[in-house]
Ligand SMILES: Cc1cc2nc3c(=O)[nH]c(=O)nc-3n(C[C@H](O)[C@H](O)[C@H](O)COP(=O)(O)OP(=O)(O)OC[C@H]3O[C@@H](n4cnc5c(N)ncnc54)[C@H](O)[C@@H]3O)c2cc1C
Ligand code: FES
């Protein structure tokens with residue numbers, strides 16, 4: 444249970460880090476919080492020849508507000524996200540989601556960049572970011588690019604990141620005042636990865652009807668799943684028990700989460716439906732209290 | 736390539752020439768000879784290896800020793816104010832029978848000491864939730880919760 448040998452670099456600037464990645468690409472791994480990578484290395488499921496430790500790159504660690512968007516640097520630790528008043532005000536869905544991630548000791552070190560790059564289908568942040576239509580900012584020595592969540596998350600533990608590329612930041616549009624959001628999940632013990640969960644947003648119009656809704660599910664497929672048919676069904680609808688129930692039935696149509704020792708496909712589909720229903724109910728209540 | 740590091744552990748600087756792959760937990764146990772930090776699972780799940788890095792609880796099995804270069808580490812050995820007096824949290828564990836084999840105890844103490852600094856007056860529910868990252872196979876947790884609450888009361892009294 445000890446990692447295999449590797450070379451170690453700890454660049455102090457973004458340019459140095461990108462230079463090292465360009466030089467070593469395929470043979471190296473980025474080390475952020477280490478809360479997913481180091482367990483894999485201890486089991487020797489991962490044996491990178493070199494680690495590029497980006498904990499010293501201070502410019503990657505920030506939470507800033509820029510013209511209607513929240514910009515969260517890749518090295519922002521879970522605990523910083525959890526405690527940020529800016530995030531709580533502008534994107535309360537992220538604050539609610541992060542409370543479900545692991546334990547305090549994990550949140551002291553784990554980062555948002557690591558969470559999205561690791562792309563665990565059961566992880567909270569990727570699903571919440573999908574519900575928020577976040578964009579992912581990436582950079583290599585060749586240049587910078589920006590992808591939407593749909594292009595960024597490819598499959599389980601797979602993203603669009605090239606081996607020499609870093610996530611530098613995640614951007615989230617500020618929440619509109621007439622929007623309510625909710626994050627709900629179920630895990631056997633608090634802090635464990637979720638068996639199923641839902642991250643939703645509901646924007647109410649002046650007439651009290653739903654103007655827009657987003658529903659993202661975790662542990663529902665290889666990547667975060669957006670229930671687009673259910674979202675469409677809610678748009679323009681009056682939000683009540685029956686429209687919420689109908690949307691949650693629609694949301695899980697066609698899903699086939701894999702059976703494993705924690706739960707069968709049928710169980711997981713039922714759970715996802717319940718989580719969606721609860722999240723929509725909560726988000727609608729919050730949207731109503733915002734619009735008064 | 737080996738690296739020269741120096742880490743402040745419980746106020747004392749410990750130097751070492753280490754392989755990058757050396758886990759912080761092993762540096763603490765083998766190089767610094769402080770064996771109060773235990774290794775249970777070595778993949779972040781059990782919490783036995785919890786120490787504090789610059790005051791925050793972290794898994795020492797998921798950090799490399801080189802990453803602690805120039806940083807401040809606290810382990811269970813640094814808790815008691817003297818050889819004859821226990822820290823209020825340790826005293827409360829002792830009195831409340833909050834340990835049996837004791838394997839999980841150092842990690843729990845390091846986690847709870849940081850927790851009580853941030854939440855000096857927690858409800859039993861908050862204590863349970865703060866304990867979620869530490870497994871104990873002996874006690875059934877009830878006495879741990881009692882002990883943490885007792886320590887919270889005493890720490891608040893001394894502060895008042
Ligand atoms: C006991 C335990 C429980 C946990 N429970 C949960 C949970 O309930 N929910 C949850 O979501 N997570 C959970 N985690 C995982 C935790 O959230 C991790 O912090 C996170 O998944 C990875 O972030 P990291 O910063 O630690 O990344 P690392 O482990 O350092 O890296 C993970 C991967 O991402 C790559 N990477 C990291 N940063 C970048 C970057 N900026 N650019 C490009 N590539 C990068 C690395 O090369 C590596 O492949 C748990 C972990 C443990 C040990
Ligand atoms: S040994 Fe580190 S968490 Fe189990």
Ligand code: FES
Nearest residue numbers: 835837871872873
């Ligand atoms: S006292 Fe034995 S594991 Fe906790």
